[in-house]
Amino acid sequence: MKKGLLALLSIxxxxxxxxxxxDGETVRLGVVGENNEVWExxxxxxxxxxxxxxxxxxxxxxxxxxxxxxxxxxLNAFQTVIFLEDFNTDTGNDLTPIGDTTLNPLGIYSExxxxxxDIQEGDTIVIPNDASNEGRALILLQSAGLxxxxxxxxxxxxxxxxxxxxLNLNLVTVAGNQTARSLTDAAAGVINVGMAxxxxxxxxxxxxxxxxVDEESEPYTNAIVVRSEDVDNDVYxxxxxxxxxxxxxxxxxxxxQNSSIPVWE
Numbered sequence: 001m002k003k004g005l006l007a008l009l010s011i012x013x014x015x016x017x018x019x020x021x022x023d024g025e026t027v028r029l030g031v032v033g034e035n036n037e038v039w040e041x042x043x044x045x046x047x048x049x050x051x052x053x054x055x056x057x058x059x060x061x062x063x064x065x066x067x068x069x070x071x072x073x074x075l076n077a078f079q080t081v082i083f084l085e086d087f088n089t090d091t092g093n094d095l096t097p098i099g100d101t102t103l104n105p106l107g108i109y110s111e112x113x114x115x116x117x118d119i120q121e122g123d124t125i126v127i128p129n130d131a132s133n134e135g136r137a138l139i140l141l142q143s144a145g146l147x148x149x150x151x152x153x154x155x156x157x158x159x160x161x162x163x164x165x166x167l168n169l170n171l172v173t174v175a176g177n178q179t180a181r182s183l184t185d186a187a188a189g190v191i192n193v194g195m196a197x198x199x200x201x202x203x204x205x206x207x208x209x210x211x212x213v214d215e216e217s218e219p220y221t222n223a224i225v226v227r228s229e230d231v232d233n234d235v236y237x238x239x240x241x242x243x244x245x246x247x248x249x250x251x252x253x254x255x256x257q258n259s260s261i262p263v264w265e
Contacts, residue, residue, distance in 0.1 A: 024050030025235055030064035030076035031055055033194045037255050039077070042243050049242075051235060061130060061176050062087075068227065069093045075226050075236060077101055078194070082155055082219040083132040090131075096231055097223035099240030102252060102260040104193035104222060106133075106140050107207030111183045116144045116209045121167050123187035129173035131156055136211075136220065137190035138162065138171075144209045147171075155219055193259055203259035213261065221263050 024047070031039055036055055043053040056073050058064045064076040065087045079087075081097060088095060113119060125146070127137035135156040141147045148164035149157040159171050174182050179191045180199035188208065196203050203210065211217075224243065226236055242248075249262040 024052045026052040026054055027075065027235060027239065028054045028056050028073040029239075030058055030067055030073045030078065032058050032061060032064060032078040033198045035194070035197050035255070038248060038251050041251055042239070042248060045242050045247075046239065049238070051238065053239065059177055061133075065091075065093070065095060065225075068095060068225065071227075074230070075224055075239065077222070077224045079225065080132065080136075080220045080222055082136070083130070084223065084225060086130070086132040086156075094228040095225050096228045097225050098231055098236060099224040099244060100263045101222045101224060101243065103213060103217055103220060103263050104260045105203070105211035105213060106136055106190060106192060106220075107196060107201075107203050107211065108140065108144060108188050108209040109180070109183060109191050109196060109201060109206060110188040110208050112187050114208060116146060116188070119146065119167065119169070119187055122170065123167065124170040124172055124185070126172050126174050126179055126182040126186045126189040128176040128179055128190065128192070130176060131158070133176060133192065134158060134173055140190055140209070140211050141171075143212055193256065197256065197259075202257045204257050 029039065034057060036057070039055055043055060046053045061079065064078055067073045068076050069091070084095060084097065087093065108116060125141065128134055135158065138147065138149050138157045142149050146167065146169060147162050150161045150163050153161040159173065162171070172186065176192060177195060179189045180195050183189050193203050224240055226233070230236055244264040249265055252260050252262050
């Protein structure tokens with residue numbers, strides 16, 4: 001009789017433990033692309049604190065903000081501060097950064113030439129077509145000595161703001177997730193780090209020109225973003241804390257071959 005009672009109590013105890021193990025809060029985080037080793041590592045560490053981080057992968061740069069604004073996810077981590085500002089201005093939303101992540105220098109890539117000096121008269125260059133990344137790409141092409149843009153356009157120049165194009169380059173804007181694929185039809189393309197890595201590039205090694213990192217780089221810092229009403233959410237702030245650690249920084253450098261720079265250190 002005692003054995004039967006003990007067995008019953010054991011079953012109840014195991015059931016209670018299982019129930020407790022399911023008490024963790026689930027938080028959905030929007031990311032872009034398929035290479036998310038850093039966030040997978042953060043997810044595993046958060047699980048030890050009963051915070052269940054669910055990674056929701058998107059293939060473009062617009063949907064994660066729409067999903068966050070609509071409440072389909074709780075946070076996202078994929079975009080620069082300037083990109084977020086542009087989204088908020090265009091849509092009337094008030095999505096807000098709660099923690100810096102990385103600085104990911106934009107790069108010029110090519111399957112046809114090994115140096116920007118090898119780009120020829122009339123060549124086609126593809127760049128991202130969203131306002132913030134189009135402007136950033138044009139400024140990068142200017143840094144590479146290929147074009148000049150009107151200084152009054154600030155951080156948001158468009159192709160129409162190109163004031164000098166000595167090689168008569170054909171500047172073609174495409175969706176950010178199409179830039180790498182477009183290299184087969186272009187002399188070169190400007191590609192974000194995430195998309196470049198997904199395409200098999202190692203930015204620090206394979207880009208024929210990388211964006212300079214200096215005091216002008218601050219608008220291009222990437223961030224963890226929430227809805228404005230969730231800025232002080234303790235769980236979300238804890239996610240930022242677990243992300244912004246030495247372990248994360250080391251993993252970022254390792255997985256990107258030093259192409260991405262942790263900016264909270």
